[in-house]
Every structure is written in C-alpha cells, then in structure tokens.
Amino acid sequence: MGSFGHPRRTLRALWPQLSAGSPDAVHEVRKLTRRVQAQVRVARSPRATRRAWRDLRRAVAGVRDRDAAGAHLLQALRDLGVSDSERATFQAAWKADREARFAGVTLPPLPPTVKKPRHWKARTRTLLSRDARALIEEGDRVMDSWHVEDWHTWRRHLKRYRYTHALLDGPPNTLLRVLDDLGRMQDAHVIGQVLGAEAWLPEYRDALLEREEHARLAAEARVRRGWPALRRRLAAQAS
Incomplete structure (x- = not known):
C-alpha cells in the first residue's frame, strides 16, 4: 500500500x-x-x-x-x-x-513541508483518471513521432503518473517496463550529447556512439511493443 x-x-x-x-x-x-x-x-x-x-x-x-x-x-x-x-x-x-x-x-x-489534505486518496484517484486519459492521447501521438523532445516529455508525464499512482499502491509492471526503456533512450541521448560536445574517449567515440544508438533503437522498439498493454491499463484507469 x-x-x-x-x-x-x-x-x-x-x-x-x-x-x-x-x-x-x-x-x-x-x-x-x-x-x-x-x-x-x-x-x-x-x-x-x-x-x-x-x-x-x-x-x-x-x-x-x-x-x-x-x-x-x-x-x-x-x-x-x-x-x-x-x-x-x-x-x-x-x-x-x-x-x-x-x-x-x-x-x-x-x-517546506507538504501538508497532507483531507480526502487525499479520492483526489489521487481523480488525478490518476485524468492523467490516464491524457497519457493515452499523448502516447498515441508519440508513437508517430521521431522527435526526441516528444518522447522525453511523454516520459516525464508517465513518471508523474507513476509517482501519483504510488501514493495509493504499486505502479503496474507494464508502466515500469516502459519507463525503464524510455529511461534507456534518454540515457543514450545524454551520452550522445556528452560525446558530441566534450573531448571524452576520442579513440572510442565512434564505437560508443554506435553502441548507444543501437541501445536507443532497441529500447524504443521495446516501448512500441509494450505500448498496447500499457494503453489498455491506462484505459482501465481512465474509465
């Protein structure tokens, strides 16, 4: 709980x-x-x-x-x-x-301290339903997008939903798996930026960039495979 x-x-x-x-x-x-x-x-x-x-x-x-x-x-x-x-x-x-x-x-x-309100569980359930509807719409758009920022923003919103969910009970595994893979995509993006802008490991730079691109693509493929199950879970929350 x-x-x-x-x-x-x-x-x-x-x-x-x-x-x-x-x-x-x-x-x-x-x-x-x-x-x-x-x-x-x-x-x-x-x-x-x-x-x-x-x-x-x-x-x-x-x-x-x-x-x-x-x-x-x-x-x-x-x-x-x-x-x-x-x-x-x-x-x-x-x-x-x-x-x-x-x-x-x-x-x-x-x-400062966050003051716990009365009826916070009911408020949380209301937010989860609202978030789930928005995340379904956003997720469908992201599946058609190749822009890094779209995926990153969706990940932030899914993380917010995850932690809101955790106020009541454990977030579903379908969500956690997608978040893990979105996190790997973000890590690959950060590493690409670091290696592109800074003078780290020049003799291994090309191999490292290739490795991260493979990791990013593999993680994205897993997200796309996992989205239908997560979408169904969000739809149940939204109803």
Whole structure:
C-alpha cells in the first residue's frame, strides 16, 4: 500500500550527503522530488511550496543525468574490452569533472513541508483518471513521432503518473517496463550529447556512439511493443 509520507523529513536526513555531492544522495533526492511532485498536485499546495521542490529537482537533475551517463560509459568500455588501466583513467577523470560540476551547483534552501489534505486518496484517484486519459492521447501521438523532445516529455508525464499512482499502491509492471526503456533512450541521448560536445574517449567515440544508438533503437522498439498493454491499463484507469 502507498502512503502520503513525510518527504521533508526524508530530505533532512539526506541533506548532509547531498551537500557533499554523494551520487547516491543525488539519486535519492531526485526520486524524492518526483514523489513530492505528485504530492503537491494532490495537496494543491501553495505556489511557493511547489516552486521550492521544483527548484531542488532542477538543481540535481543535470548531475544525476551525468552520473547515469558515466555508469553507462564505464560498462560500454568493459564491453569493448578496454583495459583496466584505461577504464580507471577515464573513471578518475570523469569523477574529477563531476566534482567540479557539482561544486558549481547551488542547492536551494530546504523546501517546506507538504501538508497532507483531507480526502487525499479520492483526489489521487481523480488525478490518476485524468492523467490516464491524457497519457493515452499523448502516447498515441508519440508513437508517430521521431522527435526526441516528444518522447522525453511523454516520459516525464508517465513518471508523474507513476509517482501519483504510488501514493495509493504499486505502479503496474507494464508502466515500469516502459519507463525503464524510455529511461534507456534518454540515457543514450545524454551520452550522445556528452560525446558530441566534450573531448571524452576520442579513440572510442565512434564505437560508443554506435553502441548507444543501437541501445536507443532497441529500447524504443521495446516501448512500441509494450505500448498496447500499457494503453489498455491506462484505459482501465481512465474509465
């Protein structure tokens, strides 16, 4: 069963590690802000509360994206048979770059508490039905689109639906599988941008870009195969 929870209490516990730049803390805080995004909608929180949690999410988003990209690149180098010493050199350089980038991140003040409203479960069910109808329409459009931004926006909306769903119970596996594959598509896009704009691993750049494009296409194919089942699940929610 889900619950409304106490996000600010969780965030306070994570704050020292987050301030120190811990990758695990960054990951947990980004997930936490996604859960709060669902809560503030249900609670109809004041604009200042919504903005404070949104600003925190945006502050850590780029760092988390690069953390995921770095993990994928390390695995790719293993798959390509790159030596331990070369991987260690890359890992050290990536870590140093990451630390420098995080030093430039300004964390906002600790956001305020999200007040749990009365009848929040009924509100959540209403939002889920409304979201499901919108996601069906958006998903049908995305299946005909080749624009990266369309897929990325749909993924954001599906994640919002996921965390709204989690307030009541566990999100359906059909949704989680599609989100995993959409996440892999986004990771491939970020890696392509990093390798295209920065001077990482020039001797392996072409092989890495090819690998990521294959991964992106495979993930997209899985999303397309999984969409009919997810669509049916959303239709049941919308009815």
